[in-house]
Amino acid sequence: MPLKTEDFTAVAAPALEKIRARYGKNMPEVSDVRDAQGNQYVNLVQEGGGVLGVALLGYTYVLEQMGIRFMKMAGTSAGAINTMLMTCVGPKEEPKALKVLEHVNKKPLFDFVDGNATARTMIRRLITSKGYVNRLIKLIGTALITFVIAVPVLTFSIGKGGYDWMLWLSLVLTLASGGFIVYLIWWLLSNRRKFYRSEFGINPGQNFEQWMADILAQYDIRNLNDLRAHISKVPEGGFRLARPEPGANIDDLNKPVLEDFLSIVTSDLTNRMKVEFPRMWSLYWDDPAKVSPAFFVRASMAVPFFFRPFIVRDIAPDRVLPAWGQFIGVEDMARIPAITHFVDGGMISNFPINVFFNPKVAKPRLPTFGIMLGGSDAEPASEYKTLGGFAGAMISTLRSHYDKEFLLKNADFNRTIGRVDVTGINWLNFNISDKEKLELFKRGADAAARFFLGPDPKPGEEGLESTGGFNWEYYKVQRAETKRKLEE
Numbered sequence: 001m002p003l004k005t006e007d008f009t010a011v012a013a014p015a016l017e018k019i020r021a022r023y024g025k026n027m028p029e030v031s032d033v034r035d036a037q038g039n040q041y042v043n044l045v046q047e048g049g050g051v052l053g054v055a056l057l058g059y060t061y062v063l064e065q066m067g068i069r070f071m072k073m074a075g076t077s078a079g080a081i082n083t084m085l086m087t088c089v090g091p092k093e094e095p096k097a098l099k100v101l102e103h104v105n106k107k108p109l110f111d112f113v114d115g116n117a118t119a120r121t122m123i124r125r126l127i128t129s130k131g132y133v134n135r136l137i138k139l140i141g142t143a144l145i146t147f148v149i150a151v152p153v154l155t156f157s158i159g160k161g162g163y164d165w166m167l168w169l170s171l172v173l174t175l176a177s178g179g180f181i182v183y184l185i186w187w188l189l190s191n192r193r194k195f196y197r198s199e200f201g202i203n204p205g206q207n208f209e210q211w212m213a214d215i216l217a218q219y220d221i222r223n224l225n226d227l228r229a230h231i232s233k234v235p236e237g238g239f240r241l242a243r244p245e246p247g248a249n250i251d252d253l254n255k256p257v258l259e260d261f262l263s264i265v266t267s268d269l270t271n272r273m274k275v276e277f278p279r280m281w282s283l284y285w286d287d288p289a290k291v292s293p294a295f296f297v298r299a300s301m302a303v304p305f306f307f308r309p310f311i312v313r314d315i316a317p318d319r320v321l322p323a324w325g326q327f328i329g330v331e332d333m334a335r336i337p338a339i340t341h342f343v344d345g346g347m348i349s350n351f352p353i354n355v356f357f358n359p360k361v362a363k364p365r366l367p368t369f370g371i372m373l374g375g376s377d378a379e380p381a382s383e384y385k386t387l388g389g390f391a392g393a394m395i396s397t398l399r400s401h402y403d404k405e406f407l408l409k410n411a412d413f414n415r416t417i418g419r420v421d422v423t424g425i426n427w428l429n430f431n432i433s434d435k436e437k438l439e440l441f442k443r444g445a446d447a448a449a450r451f452f453l454g455p456d457p458k459p460g461e462e463g464l465e466s467t468g469g470f471n472w473e474y475y476k477v478q479r480a481e482t483k484r485k486l487e488e
Helices: 005-022 049-063 078-088 096-107 117-128 132-160 165-197 205-220 224-231 293-300 317-327 387-409 411-416 433-454 472-487
Strands: 039-047 069-076 199-204 262-268 275-279 304-309 310-312 339-345 370-374 416-421
Touching: 005 049, 005 096, 005 433, 039 049, 039 078, 049 069, 049 370, 049 416, 049 433, 069 433, 078 096, 078 205, 078 224, 078 262, 117 199, 132 165, 199 416, 224 472, 262 293, 275 293, 293 310, 310 433, 310 472, 370 411, 387 411, 411 416, 416 433
Parallel strands: 039 069, 039 370, 069 262, 199 304, 370 416
Antiparallel strands: 262 275, 262 339, 310 339
């Protein structure tokens, strides 16, 4: 029986009860920008993490239940999926996490694994069968050892000229192990050719792109023009300041611009650079009516090798040259490629917390909240004892160094970031169980509670009020301090 929305809200209920027990009806102040309904607005950045994106929905659900809404949004990979859907499935003033959850929950995630039958079978076994790779390696090793031993024994037995049990046993073992090895070599060569023809990706990703496009179409968003029109809408009565400051101006918030209010991050493999959609869309297309917002998300979630790169073909250099001059400083059409490949934005920036940071703005109007999928802000150093561990450590370094460097240089951003503990759940397990979905949603909700309440008390300290979590008053002090430093 498929999960219902009520199943998810039930597992998040304890986190909300903790928050309400602390604050009652007076929810904590997180922003001085409100709408006519009293909702508070912040910017939101969501980290990539495959199927772990369900945890992002648990976190945002709690924020929305606290009367928090999202002005500007950014994300990579799974974070890009949530960002696009939460931007499009309703107006800004409405809670949308549960709407997105309904769309995600109705879709079997393994449908996104749309490679050939052999690939789907292997992927299913890899993600559902513990120790599958080790067993496969042992099987291949056993076959090789058996073949190496059986062939000399067979040769010796034939040399004796007899047909005793040793001859028959060695013959059977040679044929069996040799046949398996021949089949394995044939399979590898055959799939090598398929892999090359598929642009080095196992799954085409077409099912995902169509799924995203179909959802957006339900909300009358089919191209970039539609998305721009949707973004430009503001709540009835517009945005206002809770306590207007002298000279305060929020006209920019009441006149939202698409490129400033949404950022989907991907990696341009052809040109070796980070790309933010829709801000940089004109690098690759010349007609917004022909650009589906689903393209941006498909480009952002193209996990290398697991999915084929997202490809933009037939780029018209003469038409996109102005954009290349603006963003890249390129003025020679010969330097503009006719085809571009995109892979997962997480290869460069898996947590694009910097996209709304402007060093020229001394006093940012809204705080930027972030949701990371990792657990702790002080993760232990990685140890690797295998080739796979070594490769994994390298990939993790590539995925995180860009964002970690920004946070090290702008430490105050850490106070607005919540971290969800997702240990024990495979981020590429598209065959994820209902139990794991509920667990991820719960962990996201629990992380949101910790963000506002601080960490859970240690044994023996249950009666003491927890410290930590986001503090609006502290944030305003830091905002003023930033202004002072920049004015010096």
